[in-house]
Every structure is written in structure tokens, then in C-alpha cells.
Amino acid sequence: MFLRLPVTSLLFFIFFSTNTIGLVTAAMGSTSFRFTNETDRQALLVIKDLIPGDPLRVFSSWNHSLHFCDWQGVICGRRHQRVRVLNLSSLGLVGSLSPHVGNLTFLRIIDLGDNSFNGKIPQEIGRLFRLQYFVVWNNSFQGEFPTNLTHCPDIRVINVIKNNLRGKLPIEVGLLSSLSSLQLAANHFTGPIPSSFGNLSTLRHLSLAFNNLEGSIPLELGQLLKLEFLQLSQCGLSGFVPTLLYNISSINIFSIAENLLKGSLPPDLGFSLPNLQGLYVGGNQFYGPIPASLANASGLVQIDISTNYFTGPIPINLGTLPDLRVFNAFSFLIGTNGGDELRNFLNSLSNSTKLESLNLGNDHFKGPLPHSIANLSDSLTELVLVQNHITGSIPLGIGNLENLSLLGLSENMLTGSIPDSIGRLTQLRQLYIYTNNISAEIPSSIGNITQLSILALQENMLEGRIPVSLSNCTNLQALDLGDNRLTDMIPAQIFGLSSLSQMLVLSNNYLIGVLPLEVGNLQNLELLDLSENKLSGEIPASLGSCQVLEYLFMEGNFFQSTIPTSFKQLKGIQVLDLSRNNLSGHIPRFLGESTSIQNLNLSYNMFDGEVPNEGVFRNISAFSVVGNKKLCGGIKALQLPACPTKAFKQRKTLFSHRVIIATTTSVIVLLLLCLSMIIYRIRRSSQQASSASPLQSQYPKLSYAELLQATNGFSSANLIGEGRYGSVYKGLLNSNEQIVAVKVLNLQQHGANTSFMAECEALRTIRHRNLVKIITSCSGIDFKGDDFKALVFEFMPNGKYGMGSKISAEGDMYSYGVLLLEMFTGKRPTNMFINNNSLHSYVKMSLPDRVMEIVDPHILLEEEEEQPNRSMQPSSSTTNISKVEACLVSILQIGVSCSAESPSERMDARGVLMELHKIRDVTLGVMAEGRQNRGRNDF
Structure with missing residues (x-):
């Protein structure tokens, strides 16, 4: 049968x-x-051997000089001297659990919680038939649940919370009739909750939260009549909650939040669960009214009913709960029947004197924010009323809530101003008032909130200046004042907040002036948005110090000059938008060399030259350069014209930048000669230069053959630089074994011969300690019968550089600028100036009005016999002198620009040439006019 x-x-x-x-x-x-006590000692030593990480030196006591019952973490029974307790919790241990733990057969408690154990839990744990507590929470144990634990009939507590265990929950656990606490939360268990868990009649604590379970809550769990703690949050559960669960009167913690559960809460919930202390049902699909009977559960401390579909008003009687600390009703359909619900509920909470956190965000509340908000609990630390339809102004009484750490009033319809009383909230760490209709100025009292870490006031109508007092908020990590009506300059003190790490947003305002150099202090900042303002001047080179920066938005301003070379240092930049400014110059190649940039917008500026075709410039969808009319080259998708031959080829050689400076020097010297002739009124016309070199009578002659030999046949190995009009070679003269630099003119290039004559005339006329010394020139015919012209200079190992300084174009321009200021002022950089100014500052402060006071007097000397003639022609003379002054101002301004302290602010060689050519044209015009006037006088 x-x-x-x-x-x-x-x-x-x-x-x-x-x-x-x-x-x-x-x-x-x-x-x-x-098994004996010696077996226990040996087992403990093997357990020790598999735990190499012992930062607190726990196992230093596990030695032969002490009985193992006296070892730290070991407790033995008195009768048999066998190990009963192994407690190694919270000691920072790293290692695995030895299978020899199964030899500790008298063991009743294993507590290895809060360490860094890894590997699998050994199945030998099933030998411990006396085991009552198995606690290994907060470790890194792997594998499946050790089913051999079900061989331990007296097991009462299993706690494996926060490990890496996986697989399905074992149905064998239902056999453990003595089990009172089953805590399997925060692992990777899958599958449904076994219905066999309903047989654990002594179970008081069930925690399965934060796993990857599926299915519904088994009906059998309603049989756990001694259950006090139920935690099934964030498990992926669905369906309806078994009605019997709501009737287990012993439950004090009921947590089923963040699932896909549905249904309505029983209207008598507060009566069926009278011992309830924590109710967590948020993040599900519950509907219907909130049970007013909850007020009967007088011990309620925390209520989370957020993110559901509850309807109707919040029961006012919930405000009578004496121990209520947390009420979270974020995001569901209440507050739709008028403007009184918010006022009535906040009024009722005046009796909840222990309230710490109140969240009524996104609940469709209407009407003004009641003044009774000032009567809320002194213990309140979080007040969230975001995303409602609240109108009116922020009550002055808000300052009474002096223990607030978070205040959220954003995305409402608030008007008026931010009250000065806000400054009384000195414990506030997060303040959100964005997306309202707040106007007036930001109160300076906000600087009293020195603990503030996040301040979000964007999308309002705030006016006036950014308060300097914000610099007192030295813990500020995120500041957003965008989309307001703020005016005036950005206080430099704001950029002294080195704590800013998340974001600084000042976009879409009416801010003016230059961007302070102090912006470089934001070395921990990830996002900076200054877009859509009226900022001007150059982009500070100091911005390159913000090396953590990932997002930089500066579009829609009036920034000018070039992109600072210091931007090379922005190694983590991902999005860079400089569009719609007045930036000029070449697009730096280092932008294409960056491996981090994902999106680059340089559109609608005044950039010129070639568009790089590396990095971000390879993907047409990742960058934009539209609206820059002088660009060329780049990838085909841009459809830009091809670039002409470059005027100056870049070479990574010692003299690469020196050739550019040599060319500009010849132009400057020509201008100096022209100005001297104007001022001195030299009446004789210049004699035409002969075909021979003007230097040949002043310096020793060298033949083409000698130069050919000196440079090893002008070989590429000796090439040290190239320019528009020629190439420079390193050479060794056989006559005296002197190392020289030979500049060979490319006579096929238009203007090369003129350049040669100009340089010869200039070098014949002047001598300066900062100019390379000329040795000689060569003007003749090469072995092919073609014209040959060359200049021979002293070879400078470091190139216009001493002490082996690093070569750079910016360094060249600085030297050139200082040279220019010396030539036209007659003063050296080492001279003493008023207020300890430098030569650069001395000239800069004198321009343009006092130019004639600072120019070298020798340039301005007038021949005494010229005085009568000058007085006879006041009109033409005055005109010429004013033009001379204008030329002098222009030249000295070039010198000032080139000698700027910041390398990024210095004019480049191309810009200098363009300015000098303009000055030359004006100067030659003045000379021609002077000759005509003198001709009339002679007649």
C-alpha cells in the first residue's frame, strides 16, 4: 500500500x-x-594559514606560547576545552575559509562578518551539527548557497548579506525548523522565492532584498506568524501581495519597495499591523487611497509610500504620529482637488516633533507655501517640495528650520525674492530653488551658509551681481546660476573656491568683462559653463590648470585672440564649445592630437589657415568649424578649399622659429631707417643699391665654393631651419674652423632679392647685443651659372637663448618684443623704473598719449637749421609729425604685445608682419610727402 x-x-x-x-x-x-582539542588547535592553525591579510595582527596571539582557547576570537567550552565560538568579525581580514573549519565539531557560532573573505563557503560546514549561528555578512564569498548548512539541525541564524553568492534559493532551507533569522540580501540569487520558506514557523527575520528574483510573493509566507522583519525590497517581484501578509500582527518592519507589485493597501492596515514601525512600499504600482488607519500604528517611525499611483489627500491624522521621523510621499496623484491639501497637511505636522525628513515632491500640490512651515519640527533635516504647483513667495519663517541640511523648492511657480533669513540655515548642505519665477538679487546672507555643497538657483529671474559673499562657502562643490538676469563682472573671489568639483554654471546671463585669471584655481572642476553672456577679452591661459575639466562651454560671448596653448594641459576634456566668439588665428593642432575630445565646436569665429585632420577632426559629426571663412584643408567632408603653400614650414629643429624672427627684424630695421630719415629730414635721396652686396666692403668675402664645402654641399643633414625666402644651414669654415649659420636665399621666391638687400642694409647699419652677429655675405654665381646669394652669421648653439632654455615660438616673440622696446626707447630692461615697473609696463602705461616722452631722444633730435623751414610750413609739418607719432605708437604697441607676461597673450610672428607692413606703407607715404614739400621749398 x-x-x-x-x-x-x-x-x-x-x-x-x-x-x-x-x-x-x-x-x-x-x-x-x-576529534579532540588537539584537532581543534590544528584546525585553527590551518584556518589561519589561508588568511594572509591580517592588518590588525589578530593572529599574532595564535602561537604556541598560548593555549588556543586564549587566542583572539576563540572561545572554548569549560568542560571539554573545545572551540564553541569563532568570532573574527570586522578585523579587515583577507583570505578564504578553510574546509578544516568542519573539524571544529563543537562550534556553535561562526562570525566572520565585515571582512574581505573570498572563495566558496566550504561544504564541510555541514559537519558542524551543533552550529547555531552562521554569520559572514559583508564579504566576497562566491558560488552557490552552501546547502550542507541544512545538515545543521540547530541552526538559528544564517546571515550572508552582501556577498557574491548566486544561483537559486535552495528549497532545502525550509527544513531548518529552528531557524529564526534568514538574511540573504544583497547577493545575486535568482529564481522565485521557494514556497518551502513558509514552513519556517519560528522565523522572525526574513531578508531577501537586492537580489535578482522573479515571480510573485508566495502565499505560504503568510503562514510565518512570528515574523517581525520582512525585507523583500528591490527583488524584481511582481503580482499582488498576499492578503495574509498584511495580517501578521507581529510585523514591525514591512519592506517591499522597488518592485513591480500592485493592488491597494487594506483600509484597516493600521489595525492589522499595530506594531508597525517602518512601512516601505515605494516604487511599485499600488493605487487607491492611503489608509487613514495608519495613524492607529502609533509606533510608526518611517513611512515610504513614494512613486505609486495613490490618489486622494494625505490623511491629516498622520500628523498625530508621535514618533514619526520620515515621511516620503514623492511622486503620486494627490493634491489634485484644490489648494488646501498642502496647507492642511503641513499644519497637522506641527505635532510631529521628531520629524526629520519630509518629501512631498511631484505630488501636484497647489496654492501658496503656508507660513506654518516655520512651525515644523526643530529636528527637520530634509524638506523636499519640488515639482509641484506651489505659488507665492518663500516664507520668511523658513529661517526657523535651522537644522535643515537639504531644502528643495525647485520646479514650482514661486515668486518674490529669496529671503535674507535663508542665511540662518547654517547647517544647509544642499539648496535647490531652480526653475521658479524668483526675482531680485541673490541675498548676500547666503554666504553665511558655509556648509553648503550644492547651490542650484538656475532658471529664475535673479538680477544684479553675483554676491562676493559666496566665496565664504568653501565647501561648495556645485554652483548653478544659469538662465537668470545677472549682470556686471564675475567676482574673481568665486574662482577661489577650489572646492568646486562637480560644476560651475553661469550661462545665459548678462555678465560682462574679462574672465579673471583666478579661474585657474578650479583645478578639481569637471564642468564649466560660461556660455551666452557678454564676456570679452582673451581666454586666460590659466584655464589650462583645470586639468580635471571634462566639459567646457564658452560659446556665445565676445572672447578674442587665439586659443591658449595651455589648453594642451586639458587631458580629460571631452566636450569643448568655443563657438560664436571673436577668436582668431590657426586652429591648434593639439586639439586634433587629443585622445579625450569627443565633441568640438569652433563655429562662427575668425579662425584661419588649415583645419587639422587628426583625432576629433576625422569625424564630421564630432566637430564644427562653420562660419570661419578663412579656413582651408581638413577632411573632404568639409568641402573647404585646399590650403596654399605655407609661408613658414614648421620643423622640429633648433632654428625653426629663429628664421621667422630674422624676417620680422629686417622689416623693423627698415622702418627704423625710414622713421629716422623722416625725423631728421634728410634731404638727400637714397642712392640706389649696387648689384653687389652692401656688406662686401665691411666684412671678409667668402665664395660659393667655400660655403658649399662648409655645409657639406648644403646637405639636408646640415639643415637647421627654413623660411619663406630661404634655408639656414650649419657650416664649418676651413679658414678658421669657425662654426657658422649660412642663410641661402631662394631667389626663385618672389621678394627674396629685396629681402636680401634689406637685411644687408640693416645689418650694415646697426649692431645690437640681442641680434645675431653677421660675419659676411656672398653674392655671386653657383656652379650651374645661377645667381647665388647668402648671409653668414655666427652660429648660436641655443638660437636670440642662454643657459639652454627650452625653445618656443612664444619665447622668440618675447625676446623680439623686448628688443623692439629697447631700440625705440633707448632703455634697457635692467633700468630702474618708477614703482619698480618693468620696461614692458613702463611703455604700456605711456601709450598712446605720452609716446613722444618715452621715445629715445636721439631719434627725435632736430637740426637747428631746420627750425625756420619747419615754421614756414606748419600745416604739412604738423601732419607729418602726427603720422610719425602714430607710427611710433603702433610699433611700441607691437613691442608691448610681444613682451606680454603670459605666453598665450603674445602676438605671433604672422600678426607682427601684418602690422609692420601697414606701418611701412604709412611711413613710405610720409616720406614721399616730405620729399615733395622739400622740393617746393627748394624751388
Whole structure:
């Protein structure tokens, strides 16, 4: 005859039989192997060997000089001196659990919680038939749940919270009739909750939260009549909650939040769960009214009913709960019947004197913010009323809530101003008032909130200046004042907030002036948005110090000059928008060399030259350069014209930048000669230059053959630089074994011969300590019968550089600028100036009005016999002198620009040439006019 049993009962019969056989086997093993206290000592030593990480030196006591019962974390029984407790919790241990733990057969408690154990939990744990507590929470144990624990009939507590265990929850756990606490949360368990868990009649604590479970809550869990703590949050559960669960009167923590559960809460919930202290049902799909009976559960401390579909008003009687600390009703359909719900509920909370957190965000509340808000609990630390339809102004009484750490009033319809009383909230860390209609100025009292870490006031109508007092908020990590009506300059003190790490947003305002150099202090900042303002001047080179920066928005301003070379240092930049400004110059190649830039917008500026075709410039969807009319080259998708031959080829050689400076020097010297002739009124016309070199009579002659030999046939190995009009070679003269630099003119280039004559005339006329010394020139015919012209200079190992300084174009321009200021003022950089100014500052402060006072007097000397003639022609003379002054101002301004302290602010060689050519044209015009006037006088 066969007995018909339900499947569940049959399984229990099989598991019970298996468990019994296991116990018998374990008992037989204990007799045959004769486990003793020496067995325990040896087992402990093997356990120690598999735990190499011991930062607190726990195992220093595990030695032969002490009995193992006196070792730290070990407790033995008095009768048999066998290990009963192994407690190694919270000691920072790193290692794995040895299978020899199964030899500690008298063990009742294992507590390894809060360490860094890894590997699998050994199945030998099933030998411990006396085990009552198995606690390994907050470790990194892997593998499946150790089912052999079900061989421990007296087990009461299993806690494996926060490990890396996976697999399905074992139905065998339902056999553990003595189990009172089952805590499996925060692992990677899958599958449904076994219905066998409903047989754990002594269970008081069930925690399965934060796993990857599925299915519905088993009806059998309603049989756990001693359950006090139920935690099934964020498990992926769905369906309806079994009604029986709501009737377990012993429950004090009921947590089923963040699932896909649905249905309505029983209207008598507060009566069926009278011992409730925490109700967490947020993040589900519950609907219907909020049970007013909750007020009957007078011990309620925390209520989270957020993000559901509840309707109707919040029961006012909830404000009578004496111990209520947290009420979270964020985001559901309440407050739709008028403007009184918010006022009535806030009024009722005046009795909740222990309230710490109140969240009523996104609840469709209407009407003004009641003044009774000032009567809320002194313990309130969080007040969130965001995303409603609240009108009116912020009550002055808000300052009474002096323990607030978070205040959220954003995305409402608030008007008026931010009250000065806000400054009384000195404990505030996060303040959100964005997206309202707040006007007036930002109160300076906000600087009293020195603990503030996040300040979000964007999308309002705030006016006036950014208060300097914000610099007192030295813990500020994120500041957003965008989309307001702020005016005036950005206070430099704001950029002294080195704590800013998340964002600084000042976009869409009416801010003016230059961007302070102090912006470079924001070295921890990830996002900077200054777009859509009226900022002007150059982009500070100091911005390159913000090396953590990932997002930089500066579009829609009046920034000018070039992109600072210091931007090379922005190694983490991902998005860079400089569009719609007045930036000019070449697009730096380092932008294309960056491996981090994902989006680049340089459109609608005045950039010229070639568009790079590396990095971000390879993807047409990742960058924009439209609206820059002088660009060329780049990838084909841009459809830009091809670039002409470059005027100056860049070479990574010692003299690469020196050739550019040599060319500009010849132009400047020509201007100096022209100005001197104007001012001195030289009446004789210049004699035409002969075809021979003007230097040949002043310096020793060298032939083409000698130069050919000196440069090893003008080989590429000797090439040290190239320019528009020629190439420079390193050479060794056989005559005196002197190392020289030979500049060979490219006579096929238009203007090369003129350049040669100009340089010869200039070098014949002047000598300056900062100019390379000329040795000689060569003007003749090469072996092919073609014209050959060259200049021979002293070879400078470091190139216009001493002490082996690093070569750079910016360094060249600085030297050139200082040279220019010396030539036209007659003063050296080492001279003493008023107020300890430099030569650069001395000239800069004198321009343009006092130019004639600072120009070298020798340039301005007048021949005494010229005085009568000058007085006879006041009109033409005055005109010429004013033009001379204008030329002098222009030249000295070039010198000032080139000698600027910041390399990024210095004019480049191309810009200098363009300005000098303009000055030259004016100068030649003045000379021609002077000759005509003198001709009339002579006549």
C-alpha cells in the first residue's frame, strides 16, 4: 500500500531522511576519528594559514606560547576545552575559509562578518551539527548557497548579506525548523522565492532584498506568524501581495519597495499591523487611497509610500504620529482637488516633533507655501517640495528650520525674492530653488551658509551681481546660476573656491568683462559653463590648470585672440564649445592630437589657415568649424578649399622659429631707417643699391665654393631651419674652423632679392647685443651659372637663448618684443623704473598719449637749421609729425604685445608682419610727402 503525499511533503521526507543519515554519519565519524582539542588547535592553525591579510595582527596571539582557547576570537567550552565560538568579525581580514573549519565539531557560532573573505563557503560546514549561528555578512564569498548548512539541525541564524553568492534559493532551507533569522540580501540569487520558506514557523527575520528574483510573493509566507522583519525590497517581484501578509500582527518592519507589485493597501492596515514601525512600499504600482488607519500604528517611525499611483489627500491624522521621523510621499496623484491639501497637511505636522525628513515632491500640490512651515519640527533635516504647483513667495519663517541640511523648492511657480533669513540655515548642505519665477538679487546672507555643497538657483529671474559673499562657502562643490538676469563682472573671489568639483554654471546671463585669471584655481572642476553672456577679452591661459575639466562651454560671448596653448594641459576634456566668439588665428593642432575630445565646436569665429585632420577632426559629426571663412584643408567632408603653400614650414629643429624672427627684424630695421630719415629730414635721396652686396666692403668675402664645402654641399643633414625666402644651414669654415649659420636665399621666391638687400642694409647699419652677429655675405654665381646669394652669421648653439632654455615660438616673440622696446626707447630692461615697473609696463602705461616722452631722444633730435623751414610750413609739418607719432605708437604697441607676461597673450610672428607692413606703407607715404614739400621749398 502506497501513501499518497503532496510533492512538497514528499520532498521534505526525502530531505529529512538525508539529513538524518548525514547526522548518523557525522556521529560515527566523530567516534572513529576521535576529534579532540588537539584537532581543534590544528584546525585553527590551518584556518589561519589561508588568511594572509591580517592588518590588525589578530593572529599574532595564535602561537604556541598560548593555549588556543586564549587566542583572539576563540572561545572554548569549560568542560571539554573545545572551540564553541569563532568570532573574527570586522578585523579587515583577507583570505578564504578553510574546509578544516568542519573539524571544529563543537562550534556553535561562526562570525566572520565585515571582512574581505573570498572563495566558496566550504561544504564541510555541514559537519558542524551543533552550529547555531552562521554569520559572514559583508564579504566576497562566491558560488552557490552552501546547502550542507541544512545538515545543521540547530541552526538559528544564517546571515550572508552582501556577498557574491548566486544561483537559486535552495528549497532545502525550509527544513531548518529552528531557524529564526534568514538574511540573504544583497547577493545575486535568482529564481522565485521557494514556497518551502513558509514552513519556517519560528522565523522572525526574513531578508531577501537586492537580489535578482522573479515571480510573485508566495502565499505560504503568510503562514510565518512570528515574523517581525520582512525585507523583500528591490527583488524584481511582481503580482499582488498576499492578503495574509498584511495580517501578521507581529510585523514591525514591512519592506517591499522597488518592485513591480500592485493592488491597494487594506483600509484597516493600521489595525492589522499595530506594531508597525517602518512601512516601505515605494516604487511599485499600488493605487487607491492611503489608509487613514495608519495613524492607529502609533509606533510608526518611517513611512515610504513614494512613486505609486495613490490618489486622494494625505490623511491629516498622520500628523498625530508621535514618533514619526520620515515621511516620503514623492511622486503620486494627490493634491489634485484644490489648494488646501498642502496647507492642511503641513499644519497637522506641527505635532510631529521628531520629524526629520519630509518629501512631498511631484505630488501636484497647489496654492501658496503656508507660513506654518516655520512651525515644523526643530529636528527637520530634509524638506523636499519640488515639482509641484506651489505659488507665492518663500516664507520668511523658513529661517526657523535651522537644522535643515537639504531644502528643495525647485520646479514650482514661486515668486518674490529669496529671503535674507535663508542665511540662518547654517547647517544647509544642499539648496535647490531652480526653475521658479524668483526675482531680485541673490541675498548676500547666503554666504553665511558655509556648509553648503550644492547651490542650484538656475532658471529664475535673479538680477544684479553675483554676491562676493559666496566665496565664504568653501565647501561648495556645485554652483548653478544659469538662465537668470545677472549682470556686471564675475567676482574673481568665486574662482577661489577650489572646492568646486562637480560644476560651475553661469550661462545665459548678462555678465560682462574679462574672465579673471583666478579661474585657474578650479583645478578639481569637471564642468564649466560660461556660455551666452557678454564676456570679452582673451581666454586666460590659466584655464589650462583645470586639468580635471571634462566639459567646457564658452560659446556665445565676445572672447578674442587665439586659443591658449595651455589648453594642451586639458587631458580629460571631452566636450569643448568655443563657438560664436571673436577668436582668431590657426586652429591648434593639439586639439586634433587629443585622445579625450569627443565633441568640438569652433563655429562662427575668425579662425584661419588649415583645419587639422587628426583625432576629433576625422569625424564630421564630432566637430564644427562653420562660419570661419578663412579656413582651408581638413577632411573632404568639409568641402573647404585646399590650403596654399605655407609661408613658414614648421620643423622640429633648433632654428625653426629663429628664421621667422630674422624676417620680422629686417622689416623693423627698415622702418627704423625710414622713421629716422623722416625725423631728421634728410634731404638727400637714397642712392640706389649696387648689384653687389652692401656688406662686401665691411666684412671678409667668402665664395660659393667655400660655403658649399662648409655645409657639406648644403646637405639636408646640415639643415637647421627654413623660411619663406630661404634655408639656414650649419657650416664649418676651413679658414678658421669657425662654426657658422649660412642663410641661402631662394631667389626663385618672389621678394627674396629685396629681402636680401634689406637685411644687408640693416645689418650694415646697426649692431645690437640681442641680434645675431653677421660675419659676411656672398653674392655671386653657383656652379650651374645661377645667381647665388647668402648671409653668414655666427652660429648660436641655443638660437636670440642662454643657459639652454627650452625653445618656443612664444619665447622668440618675447625676446623680439623686448628688443623692439629697447631700440625705440633707448632703455634697457635692467633700468630702474618708477614703482619698480618693468620696461614692458613702463611703455604700456605711456601709450598712446605720452609716446613722444618715452621715445629715445636721439631719434627725435632736430637740426637747428631746420627750425625756420619747419615754421614756414606748419600745416604739412604738423601732419607729418602726427603720422610719425602714430607710427611710433603702433610699433611700441607691437613691442608691448610681444613682451606680454603670459605666453598665450603674445602676438605671433604672422600678426607682427601684418602690422609692420601697414606701418611701412604709412611711413613710405610720409616720406614721399616730405620729399615733395622739400622740393617746393627748394624751388
